[in-house]
Amino acid sequence: MARSIYVTSPEGNTGKSLVALGLVDLLSRSVARVGVFRPVARSADRDHVLDLLLDHDGVNLSYEQCVGVTYDAMIEDPEAALARIVARYHEVERACDAVVVVGTDYSNVAGPTELAFNSRVAANLGAPVVLVVSGAGRTPAEIQQIAEVSAGALAEHHAQVASVVTLRTGGGQLDAVREGVSAALGVPAWAVPTHPLLDAPTVRQLMDAVGGRVLAGDEELLDREVLDVLVGAMSIEHLLDRLVDGAVVITPGDRSDVLLGLLMAHQAEGFANLAGIILNGGFEPPAPVQRLVEGLGTRLPVLLTDRGTFRSASAAASTRGFLSKESQRKVDTALALFEQHVDGGALLAALEVPRPSVVTPLMFEYTLLDRARSDVQHIVLPEGNDDRVLRAASTLLQRGVARLTILGDEAAIRARATELGLALDDADVIDPHTSELLERFAEEYTRLRAHKGMTVERAREIVASVSYFGTMMVHLGLADGMVSGAVHTTAHTIKPSFEIIKTAPGIQNVxxxxxxxxxxxxxxxxxxxxxxxxxxxxxxxxxxxxxxxxxxxxxxxxxxxxxxxxxxxxxxxxxxxxxxxxxxxxxxxxxxxxxxxxxxxxxxxxxxxxxxxxxxxxxxxxxxxxxxxxxxxxxxxxxxxxxxxxxxxxxxxxGLNKPVNDLSRGALVQDIVNTVAITAIQAQAQAAARRASAAEADPVASPAAAGA
Missing domain, CATH: 3.40.50.10750 (Isocitrate/Isopropylmalate dehydrogenase-like)
Structure with missing residues (x-):
């Protein structure tokens, strides 16, 4: 029988999809077959929470399998709906080792009737409850009270609260909330801080909200998160000072001066990198202006809506973002928050999830990430001009898997990352052609290849190549390992390592x-x-x-x-x-x-x-x-x-002295993530071996001897 976990809240907009996603991710490391189930799903559209969870690599079920009933069916006949939910759930349970059940959403504020229905479903499924509470605008005492009342309401219908997670908690209240709720309910409790990105809508959502369409720009960038909405009815010189990164500006379509000024500011250094422009009023820019926009070659989405300024601004301002599979940055952020603030081992123990007896590919991949995180290494990625590498880098940084240096033109790399909505602020970016390290690397390469007649002049040209530059970073200890090959050939990736890093002691062949x-x-x-x-x-x-x-x-x-x-x-x-x-x-x-x-x-x-x-x-x-x-x-x-x-x-x-790994040129983003984790683990092992060798050579100076 599968172990089921029921995630529910006493009100709407708590963000419980973050907890559901974190649980699916956690269980995928622990059991072979993870299922998800939505007792009540939206009737009009596909349920975005269910789509998010089904998109996780650990879940192999169809949308139709994972839905119990619609809201209409629940309202029309709750008893028949409950019987249908239980029957549908058991179909999923038979195919899985553990099932994450995500309770109903709320269309308004706290609703005891809906919480009671969730209680009955959880009790009938025999599923312990992870109660999710919102901490937004609340004191620790208020959060504790809501948790106690909600737990009491669940217990009235024989549902058991196994743990509590408070989301959107104020940064200084985490300990007080966690300790207060845990003491009051006698169960493990965790508090997760608020993060503005998770509530940010995408440009696409704003476009749908204002009934707009794409006039110019790259539709791929419609899935970027919007961090601010501005109304640009003032003159461009006053508007420029108010621009911020990730903003969407709403301006009348007949204000060609504002449109062109915003596009130029977006492309210029020293100004904000916008998420989009909405032209309202149904006015298309004149043909000469549209030709000029095309000539600028902008990728920034420029949208057109027939609505006026007030209606457009109101619709945009009221659009709430949600966690969805379309935003990898949001997914990475949510998982990182869950990993950092929720004790996964303690949560599984509270839910009584058994230890696995097999190792699936996904469980192995998660083991790689966990091991890499245990002793973070510095990895260099030479191919900063490839979107897959940038997406993988964003995931690696947000999940805390490795420290990264990306090689390439810094302005171009950071601009592209911002366009794609990626988080690369913590990455170092180095341009080999302009780096102050170039001369040092050239001299070292000349020394290493002196027997081949190498000169410093020729060496400067060679080490400016990203593969050689990255390899020199590893050789000189400026990075612990390198991963390349998404763009370059295997020979281009590993030839420098043969020349510079060479083989480990006792090994003749790579x-x-x-x-x-x-x-x-x-x-x-x-x-x-x-x-x-x-x-x-x-x-x-x-x-x-x-x-x-x-x-x-x-x-x-x-x-x-x-x-x-x-x-x-x-x-x-x-x-x-x-x-x-x-x-x-x-x-x-x-x-x-x-x-x-x-x-x-x-x-x-x-x-x-x-x-x-x-x-x-x-x-x-x-x-x-x-x-x-x-x-x-x-x-x-x-x-x-x-x-x-x-x-x-x-x-x-x-067989190399230090780790360098090659990618397939058809590598997916997850392949790059896995290879970086593997490289980090190899670097950990080699560092441990060097420490052990040093301790053996000089036991008096070793940390172990000093501690003795």
Whole structure:
């Protein structure tokens, strides 16, 4: 039976979708199959809360499966609606390990009747309640009183409050609210501060509110958040001083002077970066002015509405934003607030969610993010001209996964990030061509490549390339790792690391692995991207490096040296190469569990293993697979990815002194996020190894010895 959690509020506009999203995200790290359910959904339009939750990677259900009844049905016959809700819920429950149930919305202020209905639904589903209370404009004592009254109302209908989350709490009241509510109700309680971005509408929402259409600009930017609305009826010289970043300006359509002034200010340095312009009154700019607007090449959305100034301004001012899947920045902000202010482990304990017995791809991805956050590393991203990289950077920064340096023209990068509504204020942006580091890097590169006849003049040209510049940052300790390849080729990304960073002690070859997320476990495949036809010595290197990589990411390394023959059953040059490589691994690392040559079926299938290699500790339970050549490895990982629905994370480069990782040029934003987290974890491991080596070399100076 799935564990269900019921999220409800005693009033409308509390922001409980933030808590619901945080719970879905939290549960996705803990159980294999997460479900969502909306007992009562809007009848006219699709429910944006449900759409938001269904968009999460951890949920694999259709919209229709997750709806109980409409508001009309609930009002017409509450008893029949309740029976329908319970029946529909159990259909979802059977397919899931845990279900987040999001209670009804409120069209007005506090409504005890609606809270009573939520109480009955929660009781009938057997779901503990996470009560969400709004702290907006309230004192800690008032919040505590609302929580007590609401908990009492829920208890009257046999619903049990397991925890309380107060949203939109004043910054200085967090501790008082949390402690007061927890003491009053005897359950865990948390308080989350207010964040203006979460209530900000998008340009698209304002366009719909005023009944407008796009006259000029990039429609992709309609999903940017609006942080202020201004009426621009005054002259442009007075209006310029009132502009702020993220503002939408409403101005009459026949004020061509204001329109052109706003567009020029938006594009000029030193002025605010606007979110949009609304031309009201139904006046289109004259044809010459429209040609001039087109000539400016603006991407800023310019909208046109037939409404007058007052009606347009009133409609825009009353438009409330909400958390939706269209705004990745809002989603990242909401998740970051939840992670920072709600103790996920304590919440799961209060809800009695059991520990998982399997590791799904999504659970593994969340483990990567959590581990990266545990010791934040500094990663350099050379491809600041790619929107995917900027979107990933925004997510990484808001979720606290890494510190970032982005390479490229700073003005262009920050302008594009603002256009896309991304949060990159905490990122360092460096232009290699103008950086004061250029000369230092050129001198160091000249020293490293002196044996190749390198000169400082030539080195200046080389290290100005973003890949070389980023690699030099890692080499000199100005960054802990680098991730590139969304735009550039693999060779462009990793060639500088071969020249500058070089291989780790005891390793002669750089190779790669893919972390293959199957339905219930993670396997390691190597090498699938770097060495085309490895020798026996190179295969041994790949096996040892792959075992270390597996251990870094929580996979117990049991190495299968793959061949078309198992044990002593076959012969030939290809089999002998694998046999020799296996012997080298055992000689160099007798502590590792390794078997080879072995066929894939004997490596993964216990029944086959009992027949072919009954005494092997690896056969039937291998976790690290070393392929005999790149042709086999690359095709196998793609076959498993496409045919078995596995999630392939990588390639992860291994064997380098410091971590550099390559992306596919078709990488998605989440791929970039995952690769940065992997790079950070590699950097953590290498830093720990260096500390341990230093302590061994000089135990008196080590922190452990000093503490003793």
């Amino acid at each position: 190779s790669s692995v893919f972390l293959m997320g199957l339905e219930d476990r993670v396997l390691v495949y190597g090498d699938c991207a770097v060495i085309p036809d490895p020798t026996a010595e190179q295969l041994a290197d790949i096996a040892i490096s792959s075992a270390a990589t597996a251990a870094q990411f929580g996979v117990e390394p049991r190495i299968a040296m793959l061949s078309y023959s198992t044990g002593a059953s076959g012969s030939g040059a290809d089999v002998e190469k694998v046999r020799e490589a296996t012997a080298l691994v055992r000689e160099r690392r007798p502590d590792l569990s390794v078997e080879g040559p072995i066929q894939y079926d004997a490596a993964v299938d216990a029944s086959v293993a009992r027949t072919k290699l009954p005494d092997s500790s690896v056969a039937g339970r291998a976790t690290v697979f070393v392929f005999p050549d790149l042709n086999t490895g690359n095709n196998t990982y793609k076959a498993v990815q496409r045919s078995a629905g596995a999630v392939a994370i990588g390639p992860v480069l291994q």
